[in-house]
Amino acid sequence: MSLLVTGSIGIDTVRTPHGVSEDCLGGSAVYFSVSASFFAPVRFVGVVGSDCPFDLAEVFAGRDIDLAGLETREASKTFRWAGTYLETMDDRVTDSLELNVLAEHPPVVPKAYADSKFVFLANTAPKLQMELLDQVENPAFVAADTMNCWITDFLDGLKQLMERIHCLVINAEEAKLLAREFSLIKAAEKILAMGPPCVIVKKGESGALMCLDDGSMFVLPAYPTAVVRDPTGAGDSFAGGFMGYLAEAQKADFATLKTALAYGTVVASFTISDFSLNGLTAVTRAEIDERLETFRQLTSF
Amino acid sequence: MSLLVTGSIGIDTVRTPHGVSEDCLGGSAVYFSVSASFFAPVRFVGVVGSDCPFDLAEVFAGRDIDLAGLETREASKTFRWAGTYLETMDDRVTDSLELNVLAEHPPVVPKAYADSKFVFLANTAPKLQMELLDQVENPAFVAADTMNCWITDFLDGLKQLMERIHCLVINAEEAKLLAREFSLIKAAEKILAMGPPCVIVKKGESGALMCLDDGSMFVLPAYPTAVVRDPTGAGDSFAGGFMGYLAEAQKADFATLKTALAYGTVVASFTISDFSLNGLTAVTRAEIDERLETFRQLTSF
Numbered sequence: 001m002s003l004l005v006t007g008s009i010g011i012d013t014v015r016t017p018h019g020v021s022e023d024c025l026g027g028s029a030v031y032f033s034v035s036a037s038f039f040a041p042v043r044f045v046g047v048v049g050s051d052c053p054f055d056l057a058e059v060f061a062g063r064d065i066d067l068a069g070l071e072t073r074e075a076s077k078t079f080r081w082a083g084t085y086l087e088t089m090d091d092r093v094t095d096s097l098e099l100n101v102l103a104e105h106p107p108v109v110p111k112a113y114a115d116s117k118f119v120f121l122a123n124t125a126p127k128l129q130m131e132l133l134d135q136v137e138n139p140a141f142v143a144a145d146t147m148n149c150w151i152t153d154f155l156d157g158l159k160q161l162m163e164r165i166h167c168l169v170i171n172a173e174e175a176k177l178l179a180r181e182f183s184l185i186k187a188a189e190k191i192l193a194m195g196p197p198c199v200i201v202k203k204g205e206s207g208a209l210m211c212l213d214d215g216s217m218f219v220l221p222a223y224p225t226a227v228v229r230d231p232t233g234a235g236d237s238f239a240g241g242f243m244g245y246l247a248e249a250q251k252a253d254f255a256t257l258k259t260a261l262a263y264g265t266v267v268a269s270f271t272i273s274d275f276s277l278n279g280l281t282a283v284t285r286a287e288i289d290e291r292l293e294t295f296r297q298l299t300s301f
Numbered sequence: 302m303s304l305l306v307t308g309s310i311g312i313d314t315v316r317t318p319h320g321v322s323e324d325c326l327g328g329s330a331v332y333f334s335v336s337a338s339f340f341a342p343v344r345f346v347g348v349v350g351s352d353c354p355f356d357l358a359e360v361f362a363g364r365d366i367d368l369a370g371l372e373t374r375e376a377s378k379t380f381r382w383a384g385t386y387l388e389t390m391d392d393r394v395t396d397s398l399e400l401n402v403l404a405e406h407p408p409v410v411p412k413a414y415a416d417s418k419f420v421f422l423a424n425t426a427p428k429l430q431m432e433l434l435d436q437v438e439n440p441a442f443v444a445a446d447t448m449n450c451w452i453t454d455f456l457d458g459l460k461q462l463m464e465r466i467h468c469l470v471i472n473a474e475e476a477k478l479l480a481r482e483f484s485l486i487k488a489a490e491k492i493l494a495m496g497p498p499c500v501i502v503k504k505g506e507s508g509a510l511m512c513l514d515d516g517s518m519f520v521l522p523a524y525p526t527a528v529v530r531d532p533t534g535a536g537d538s539f540a541g542g543f544m545g546y547l548a549e550a551q552k553a554d555f556a557t558l559k560t561a562l563a564y565g566t567v568v569a570s571f572t573i574s575d576f577s578l579n580g581l582t583a584v585t586r587a588e589i590d591e592r593l594e595t596f597r598q599l600t601s602f
Contacts, residue, residue, distance in 0.1 A: 087483060088483045089483060089484075182388060182389045182390060183390075183527055183528065183529070184525075185525050185526065185527040186527050186528075189527075203507070205485075205507075206504070206506075206507035206508070206522075207507070207508070207522050209522075209525065217525060217599055218599060218600075218602075219522040219523075219525050219599050219600055220522060220600065220602075221507075221508050221510075221520040221521060221522045222520075224485075224486050224510065224518060224520050225486065226484055226486040226487050226490075227484070227487075228484070255602075258601075258602040259602045261602070262602045296602065298518055298519060298520050299519075299520055299521065299600055300559075300601070301519075301521075301556075301559040301560045301562070301563045301597065
């Protein structure tokens with residue numbers, strides 16, 4: 001079923017103890033789209049400047065990713081991010097950030113995308129997320145990501161957004177910040193009370209927690225990975241695997257949500273195994289399914 | 302089957318955001334024994350000073366815990382620990398530590414315990430752990446805990462111990478320290494190469510990881526708990542549930558080890574729900590089994 005994503009396309013420079021990847025392709029919508037495309041056709045909405053060195057049609061070749069929503073804006077510059085991961089790989093510092101085209105008005109959602117049933121609003125200003133969502137007529141399941149700056153500086157907008165979405169996907173630290181609560185379970189409960197019937201808390205190498213407003217709960221560890229070369233894009237790949245599987249299954253009941261969360265975890269484990277999109281593009285759906293079964297074995301007692 | 306534990310008995314003062322528990326009963330052998338006693342008879346080896354205000358026979362009343370190995374040493378003082386948990390509950394500071402009787406020679410293992418098949422050596426100097434182990438004739442499964450000070454200052458002794466045990470149970474930070482490795486999976490592999498055919502890495506609120514020398518692996522999240530009142534004793538309760546179940550099952554194959562790890566996780570979740578032993582002593586085996594089933598549901602996809 002139709003899956004729409006709106007998010008960033010970035011030129012990333014990433015330093016990890018395993019090496020440096022300069023001016024490589026990144027961005028939430030890019031990681032999300034490749035991840036989701038293993039499961040369902042993706043409708044892509046994003047914007048780059050005229051300086052963008054990447055041809056997304058070429059990058060996505062062979063994948064069912066519709067680029068009608070990709071805008072190349074003349075006289076604008078593409079979003080850039082540079083970051084360095086610590087030796088322990090459990091934290092990173094941002095070396096530089098140039099919002100560029102992301103600080104301008106958002107791209108338009110093509111009319112042909114208005115009937116999209118599954119929608120993922122990657123992290124950006126809540127006001128923009130709502131503007132984008134306004135252009136979809138009757139979505140069945142909308143998930144959104146957010147981050148600390150919107151929680152601290154645009155909480156009212158974020159709260160309005162939360163009343164219109166079905167699922168908030170959020171990092172553990174941001175969940176605690178949003179709920180003003182140190183306990184993750186209590187934080188999740190408070191976020192559910194803000195509107196979305198489902199909240200997913202991403203805990204990085206500690207896995208993920210999903211809570212529903214009917215009291216259902218689901219927890220998974222991260223997929224155990226010996227070598228993490230570049231964690232960039234893990235969260236968006238997780239969201240891509242999660243939403244991709246829901247769109248493929250064409251439903252979002254609890255059992256489907258649980259399997260989707262496991263798929264998201266597995267897809268993210270491929271992403272972090274190499275720099276940029278390399279870990280993700282090297283894999284097949286059969287390998288994802290195989291790792292899902294391995295993951296099931298690794299966690300069953 | 303017979304399960305022997307050697308470890309500390311302590312007088313603890315614990316401060317958490319939920320309150321203060323002054324001069325309460327603690328210690329690794331105490332938490333372990335109560336936890337394991339839900340599954341199998343426990344043989345207790347430990348020592349207190351003549352100042353100990355607790356009657357362990359009374360505390361353990363109704364539980365199958367043999368106190369023939371409890372020594373009360375005249376003219377010695379009982380081990381004391383005081384600690385404060387941070388508001389976030391994910392770290393603690395030690396306010397004071399008095400080793401007292403723990404700095405003296407270890408207690409003797411009663412002759413009647415020499416035929417014990419399952420043995421847990423709680424955290425103490427590796428030399429003492431070996432002295433205690435020497436007094437058991439032909440154990441089937443020996444697990445040991447350790448901590449940073451023995452890794453940094455008594456590594457040779459710890460390495461000798463590791464060649465004689467079947468399982469090392471260790472915190473994530475200590476595993477990284479012991480293996481000189483930031484990746485937990487790689488750290489576990491390096492620890493396996495030091496001798497024990499099984500290593501369990503405790504990750505606190507992030508769950509646990511078990512690796513075997515045949516390449517088998519198992520991962521579990523922590524049991525999701527909304528209210529953590531006092532995390533003291535969580536690790537020893539985990540070990541108690543784990544070893545108790547193995548002793549009950551009378552085997553330690555992979556399937557049994559996996560279920561044992563899940564039981565350890567569940568037992569620890571009761572411990573942290575209240576101060577001192579209160580969370581643990583309030584529970585029944587039926588409630589533990591019920592929570593194990595809930596845990597299975599919470600993690601199955």
